[in-house]
Amino acid sequence: MIDLATALLITAAFLRTTLALDACPNGEKIYTGASGMSYKLCPNSDFLGETVQIRGNVNSLEECAAMCDGDKNCYRGVYDHDYRYCHIKAQGAMRWEPSQQFDVIQQNFKDIARCPGQETSYSSNGKNYKICRSSDLRGGTLQIQWNVNSLNDCADRCARDGACVHALWDATYKACHFKGSQETNTIIWSLNKQFDTIRLDLKFPRATKGEWSDLVWLPLIPVAGYVVPEFPSSSRLLVFSAYKPFEFSGPMKQTVFGDYNFNTGQTSLRTIANTQHDMFCPGISSLQDGRILIQGGSDASVTSFYNPSTNEFTRGPDLGKARGYQSSVTTSDNKIFTIGGAWSGAREGKDGEVYDPKSNTWTPLPGAKVGPMLTQDNAGIWREDNHAWLFAWRNGSVFQAGPSKAQNWYGTAGQGSQVGAGIRDDNHAMCGIFAMYEPGKIFSSGGSTSYSDVASLTRAHITTIDKPYQPAKVERMPDMAFPRGYANAVVLPDGTVFITGGQRWVKGFQDTDSVVYPELFNPYTKQWRTLAPEAIPRNYHSISILLADGRVFSGGGGLCWTGGDCDPHADHPNGQIFSPPYLFNSDGSVATRPVISSVSARSIKVGGSFTINMSVSALNLKFVLVRMGSVTHSVNTDQRRIPLTNVSRSGPNYTVSLPNDSGVLIPGMYYLFVSSANGTPSLARTMQIML
Structure with a gap:
């Protein structure tokens, strides 16, 4: 026979098991601190586990998040909105549960393409590096060296090693992680307060290599x-x-x-x-x-x-x-x-x-047999x-x-x-x-x-x-x-x-x-x-x-x-x-685009003609239609490019005659681009090609 106290303990244990969270159920928000670090805020939930510090008279969840952001060792926190306490949590395992008293703060280990804080430079052994604090390079580790006492020491060691391209310094464990090249390794840059990244300053001039947002x-x-x-x-x-x-x-x-x-x-x-x-x-x-x-x-x-x-x-x-x-x-x-x-x-x-x-x-097309294309x-x-x-x-x-x-x-x-x-x-x-x-x-x-x-x-x-x-x-x-x-x-x-x-x-x-x-x-x-x-x-x-x-x-x-x-x-x-x-121009500055002022019609039949008015009359412009795409699983059967070569000019007006072949000019929606002699395209106008 189980007594009441034992039954209550079993029930409590069962509820704690079933109530564990693996995602925020209450409208998660993102907070970005002064350091550039990102945090996930989840109202009405709690982290059960060791607390290393408690601060009082904290007026909001965001103020608690700012305190965590200012602490290099804070990865998770809990805000008590009833009593206005901010709990800085330890780095060990935590249990995430619903709670009406607390709100959870946790570091957002999101991937990045730009350093969220102030990026600095460092040179060693003829190599130039970019330093980004509180960030990680995930993957591509060649080796880990221990008892490395500073970020500069980590960079120096990488610079002397022929295989090391980038590095990662862990101040907590005094460890320097050597990283290889992205050409042969999967390496992803992300936020993480535990590390500082040391990235070889590889140059990619946008005039020849393009530029990513x-x-x-x-x-x-x-x-x-x-x-x-x-x-x-x-x-x-x-x-x-x-x-x-x-x-x-x-x-x-x-x-x-x-x-x-x-x-x-x-x-x-x-x-x-x-x-x-x-x-x-x-x-x-x-x-x-x-x-x-x-x-x-x-x-x-x-x-x-x-x-x-x-x-x-x-x-x-x-x-x-x-x-x-x-x-x-x-x-x-x-x-x-x-x-x-x-x-x-x-x-x-x-x-x-x-x-x-x-x-x-x-x-159905029973004669269109799939067998030959398997x-x-x-x-x-x-x-x-x-x-x-x-x-x-x-x-x-x-x-x-x-x-x-x-x-x-x-x-x-x-x-x-x-x-x-x-x-x-x-x-x-x-x-x-x-x-x-x-x-x-x-x-x-x-x-x-x-x-x-x-x-x-x-x-x-x-x-x-x-x-x-x-x-x-x-x-x-x-x-x-x-x-x-x-x-x-x-x-x-x-x-x-x-x-x-x-x-x-x-x-x-x-x-x-x-x-x-x-x-x-x-x-x-x-x-x-x-x-x-x-x-x-x-x-x-x-x-x-x-x-x-x-x-x-x-x-x-x-x-x-x-x-x-x-x-x-x-x-x-x-x-x-x-x-x-x-x-881009050859010096890396943004190139001037041709500007389409107007088109005489936005819906044109195959084989028809229309007139484009350009903002400035220019020689050697190129005209092209590109069918708007749709894509999944490496497949984009909608896209195709059709150069328009039958063009006559009168000042800033250009009359274009379309190909008279719907097998070439498939009906549908197209981009109309006008490109300069250097190949810089205009903002495209939408054109509907009809039968």
């Missing part, structure tokens, strides 16, 4: 995204994750979206549930009227339309086959073709089908029909350039068709990157022979297509400097292809073997250039996309399944914006 923090992990078509110019990026901001599961009938205004920096979060569609891992394509069709994914049969004119989502007709990891593409006759998608639904290779917006129906994956069929490299071409045809080594033509009329187009390479290139930089000219590179757990590839190719259903011409290009799987590619207004992220050895949900140095490929000179590094690895579940000002957003990576044992450090709810070298 500070981190843009988002309310979710951007696994997919697209630019919202707006007139006269686009300013927003919609990104989405899954049914939750930081994890995915099975079919959960809702999707979390983030709305990021890249002009103002404002972000917001919304949950889309009215279409009953978890859109994680879908196909994405945009129609002539600007609507974005998102199909399949976790809710594998469902489709959803996003309408940019209303900023709302509506349910579309269900797919004929349930799909996830498929690719889709908008055709020359404004239909949407999709193929593959064995990740969700039935685990089998999936033939094509086509959506017609006129009838609002999907039609890879050979060490995980089997559910990885073999994924992420096809699709390009719409003339007369409703679709060219499949990869990731299989076999290339194919698909017809979308009638029952559909498939015709082999040749062999691109000896290897399959799953999760490789691809872009049409000129009509009929397809760049591709990277990827891996299987979806995961293999080495990535460096190979690059240009595939040229002309007449539908005829063999393609493939030319091997120089290899990339870095092997990359799970990378992303963006075609820029000048026709170069900008490549971000990826891993040397593909392994989802991890940052191991990351490549943080982007590369720029010039298809006209057939040369590569390595650019300034990103601050954060961008691997599996990352995106990159061209913005209306000619910059590139790169973000995301991570997003584990619910209950999965993934590395939380590989979750990246953030991005950076890259300014390519064409935005």
Whole structure:
């Protein structure tokens, strides 16, 4: 028989077990101290554990946080809002529980791209270093030396060691951590009061290497995204994750979206549930009227339309086959073709089908066989029909350039068709990157022979297509400097292809073997250039996309399944914006952009003409249309670049005649860029190309 006292003790122990927290339930806030350090504030919760100091007459949670910020050894604190005490907690293990009396303060070990405090310089042995207090370099440790009594001593030791590139000094334990190069090691800069970082001052002149912004923090992990078509110019990026901001599961009938205004920096979060569609891992394509069709994914049969004119989502007709990891593409006759998608639904290779917006129906295409485009994956069929490299071409045809080594033509009329187009390479290139930089000219590179757990590839190719259903011409290009799987590619207004992220050895949900140095490929000179590094690895579940000002957003990576044992450090709810070298003069100053004053029409038919009025009359301007992109899982079938060469000039007015071929100029929403003789693009105007 258990007595009452014992029963109460058991009940109390049970409640303490069940009430433990692993996340703030009460509206977490961020506090930034005078040091630049960031802290998470969680109201109505408590840390149970050793307290090293108690301070009285503290009037607010923020005042307590400021006290913690001023104490080098304070990583966590608790504010007693009933009695106005500030508890500085020890560094040992703590139990986090709900409480009506206390509020919790804990250091935010967030990743950074800039030193939050005053950065200083130090030179030793002919090497120049940047010193940032209260920050960490996570990863890439070569060795640890002990009994190092000062930061300068740590820097001196690193400078004398041939392998040490960066270093980390731990004042508490008198330890100096030698770090390697980011070219061969995954090293992430983050906030941490325990350490001070000593970083070799590597120079990346923005005139030749470009420049990255500070981190843009988002309310979710951007696994997919697209630019919202707006007139006269686009300013927003919609990104989405899954049914939750930081994890995915099975079919959960809702999707979390983030709305990021890249002009103002404002972000917001919304949950889309009215279409009953978890859109994680879908196909994405945009129609002539600007609507974005998102199909399949976790809710594998469902489709959803996003309408940019209303900023709302509506349910579309269900797919004929349930799909996830498929690719889709908008055709020359404004239909949407999709193929593959064995990740969700039935685990089998999936033939094509086509959506017609006129009838609002999907039609199966039994002749558009998926078999010829399958890879050979060490995980089997559910990885073999994924992420096809699709390009719409003339007369409703679709060219499949990869990731299989076999290339194919698909017809979308009638029952559909498939015709082999040749062999691109000896290897399959799953999760490789691809872009049409000129009509009929397809760049591709990277990827891996299987979806995961293999080495990535460096190979690059240009595939040229002309007449539908005829063999393609493939030319091997120089290899990339870095092997990359799970990378992303963006075609820029000048026709170069900008490549971000990826891993040397593909392994989802991890940052191991990351490549943080982007590369720029010039298809006209057939040369590569390595650019300034990103601050954060961008691997599996990352995106990159061209913005209306000619910059590139790169973000995301991570997003584990619910209950999965993934590395939380590989979750990246953030991005950076890259300014390519064409935005700078040779001396590093900001280049002057051409300015489009007006366009005579914003909706133009294929083969039509329109007039552009420039603010200043100039010679040697270049005109180009770049179709607005949508991206997930290294796939962006919406983007393509169309140079406009039929141009006549009268003073500041330029009349442009469009190509009269909807297989080249696919209907939909485009950026109109006007570039200077030096290649600096204007702010793009939004143009709608119609049949």
